[in-house]
Amino acid sequence: MEKLIFVLRRSDADATESWCESLRTIVATRLVDLGVAGVTVYIRDAAVQAARMRMVTLDPPIAAAVTVWVEQSYGPEATAAADILAEFGTAVHGYLVTESVPLRLDDSVPTRTEGFGNLAFLRRPAELTQEQWLREWQGRHTAVAIETQSTFGYTQNVVVRAITPDAPAIDAIVEEQFPAEALTDPMVWYGARDAAEFQGRVRRMLDSVARIGADRDLDTVSASRYPVLQPFSTRTQQHIGA
Numbered sequence: 001m002e003k004l005i006f007v008l009r010r011s012d013a014d015a016t017e018s019w020c021e022s023l024r025t026i027v028a029t030r031l032v033d034l035g036v037a038g039v040t041v042y043i044r045d046a047a048v049q050a051a052r053m054r055m056v057t058l059d060p061p062i063a064a065a066v067t068v069w070v071e072q073s074y075g076p077e078a079t080a081a082a083d084i085l086a087e088f089g090t091a092v093h094g095y096l097v098t099e100s101v102p103l104r105l106d107d108s109v110p111t112r113t114e115g116f117g118n119l120a121f122l123r124r125p126a127e128l129t130q131e132q133w134l135r136e137w138q139g140r141h142t143a144v145a146i147e148t149q150s151t152f153g154y155t156q157n158v159v160v161r162a163i164t165p166d167a168p169a170i171d172a173i174v175e176e177q178f179p180a181e182a183l184t185d186p187m188v189w190y191g192a193r194d195a196a197e198f199q200g201r202v203r204r205m206l207d208s209v210a211r212i213g214a215d216r217d218l219d220t221v222s223a224s225r226y227p228v229l230q231p232f233s234t235r236t237q238q239h240i241g242a
Contacts, residue, residue: 001037001231002073003099005157005173006082006164007121008089010063020045020064023088027066028228030084034077038069038231042175042223048116051183051222058168060090062221065119065173069231073163082164093167096160102142103154105177107227115152116183117225120174125213134158137172137212144208145176148201150191153177183222 010019020043031039042065066085070077073096085092105113124133138156146154155175182189190205192198209215 001069001071003038003097003157003231004068004070004073004078004081004094004163005097006066006068006085006092006094007062007170008064008066008085009058009060009091009093010089011060012063014060014090015044015063017046019088023064024226026084026088028226031066031068031081032229034080034084036068036070036077036081036229038067039228040067041226041228042066042117042119042221043226044221044223047112047224048183048222051116052186053118053189053220054222055218055220057217057219062119062121062219064089064223065221078163092164093170094163095157095167095170095173096163097157097173098160100138100156100158101154102146102156103151105153105227107230110227110229113153113177113225113227115177115179117153117223118174118176118178119221119223120176120214121170121219122172122174122212122214123169123217124171125216128213133171133212141208141212144204148190148205149176150179150182150188151176152179177225 024041024043027039027041044063068081072078082092082094124130128136145151153176157173157175159171159173179188187198190198190201192201206215
């Protein structure tokens with residue numbers, strides 16, 4: 001089984017609420033009907049528009065991301081999924097990834113996940129080899145990210161290769177889940193009880209992201225998370241519909 005992440009780019013003006021709803025609804029039917037093993041949808045919809053933390057490198061920016069589990073990344077399911085999603089993005093890019101889950105979410109109920117998702121699209125700095133970068137990121141930064149932030153879900157995806165033409169270079173994709181209050185309150189984002197703790201956590205986090213090059217060439221987006229169909233579930237499981 002292989003995990004694919006499709007990134008949909010669209011201008012803020014064109015990423016309307018009706019577009020978000022259409023994307024979510026059609027993904028919940030057409031992708032599942034393909035027979036894929038799992039689908040999760042992230043959308044920058046009305047519920048997350050107040051987000052204060054956003055970094056944009058790509059133009060148009062990232063408006064949504066869809067994770068799909070398939071039997072083979074070169075198989076017909078992957079091609080069909082890309083074709084379906086191409087109807088909804090100004091640009092759609094697909095990536096085959098390997099997944100690790102330091103903090104697993106409870107997706108037993110297929111409804112919108114509480115809080116909001118923060119997606120970060122990382123690029124490895126040229127001064128680090130792949131092995132050095134992974135050791136710094138997964139071996140060292142993981143603990144810092146968990147200890148300095150209020151995340152209750154954390155997934156790291158290392159990009160193996162792009163599966164669509166002309167996909168921009170991305171080396172990893174992070175999925176983090178935060179409490180709703182963190183959308184507008186940095187103190188909640190960092191899980192800090194006072195100003196001193198907040199400043200200490202921010203410094204520690206910034207030092208760590210600088211070591212892995214995530215202080216530059218970065219795209220982030222806050223998004224509502226919809227676990228449409230869980231990987232490896234039976235085909236009788238319910239999924240989010242219209």
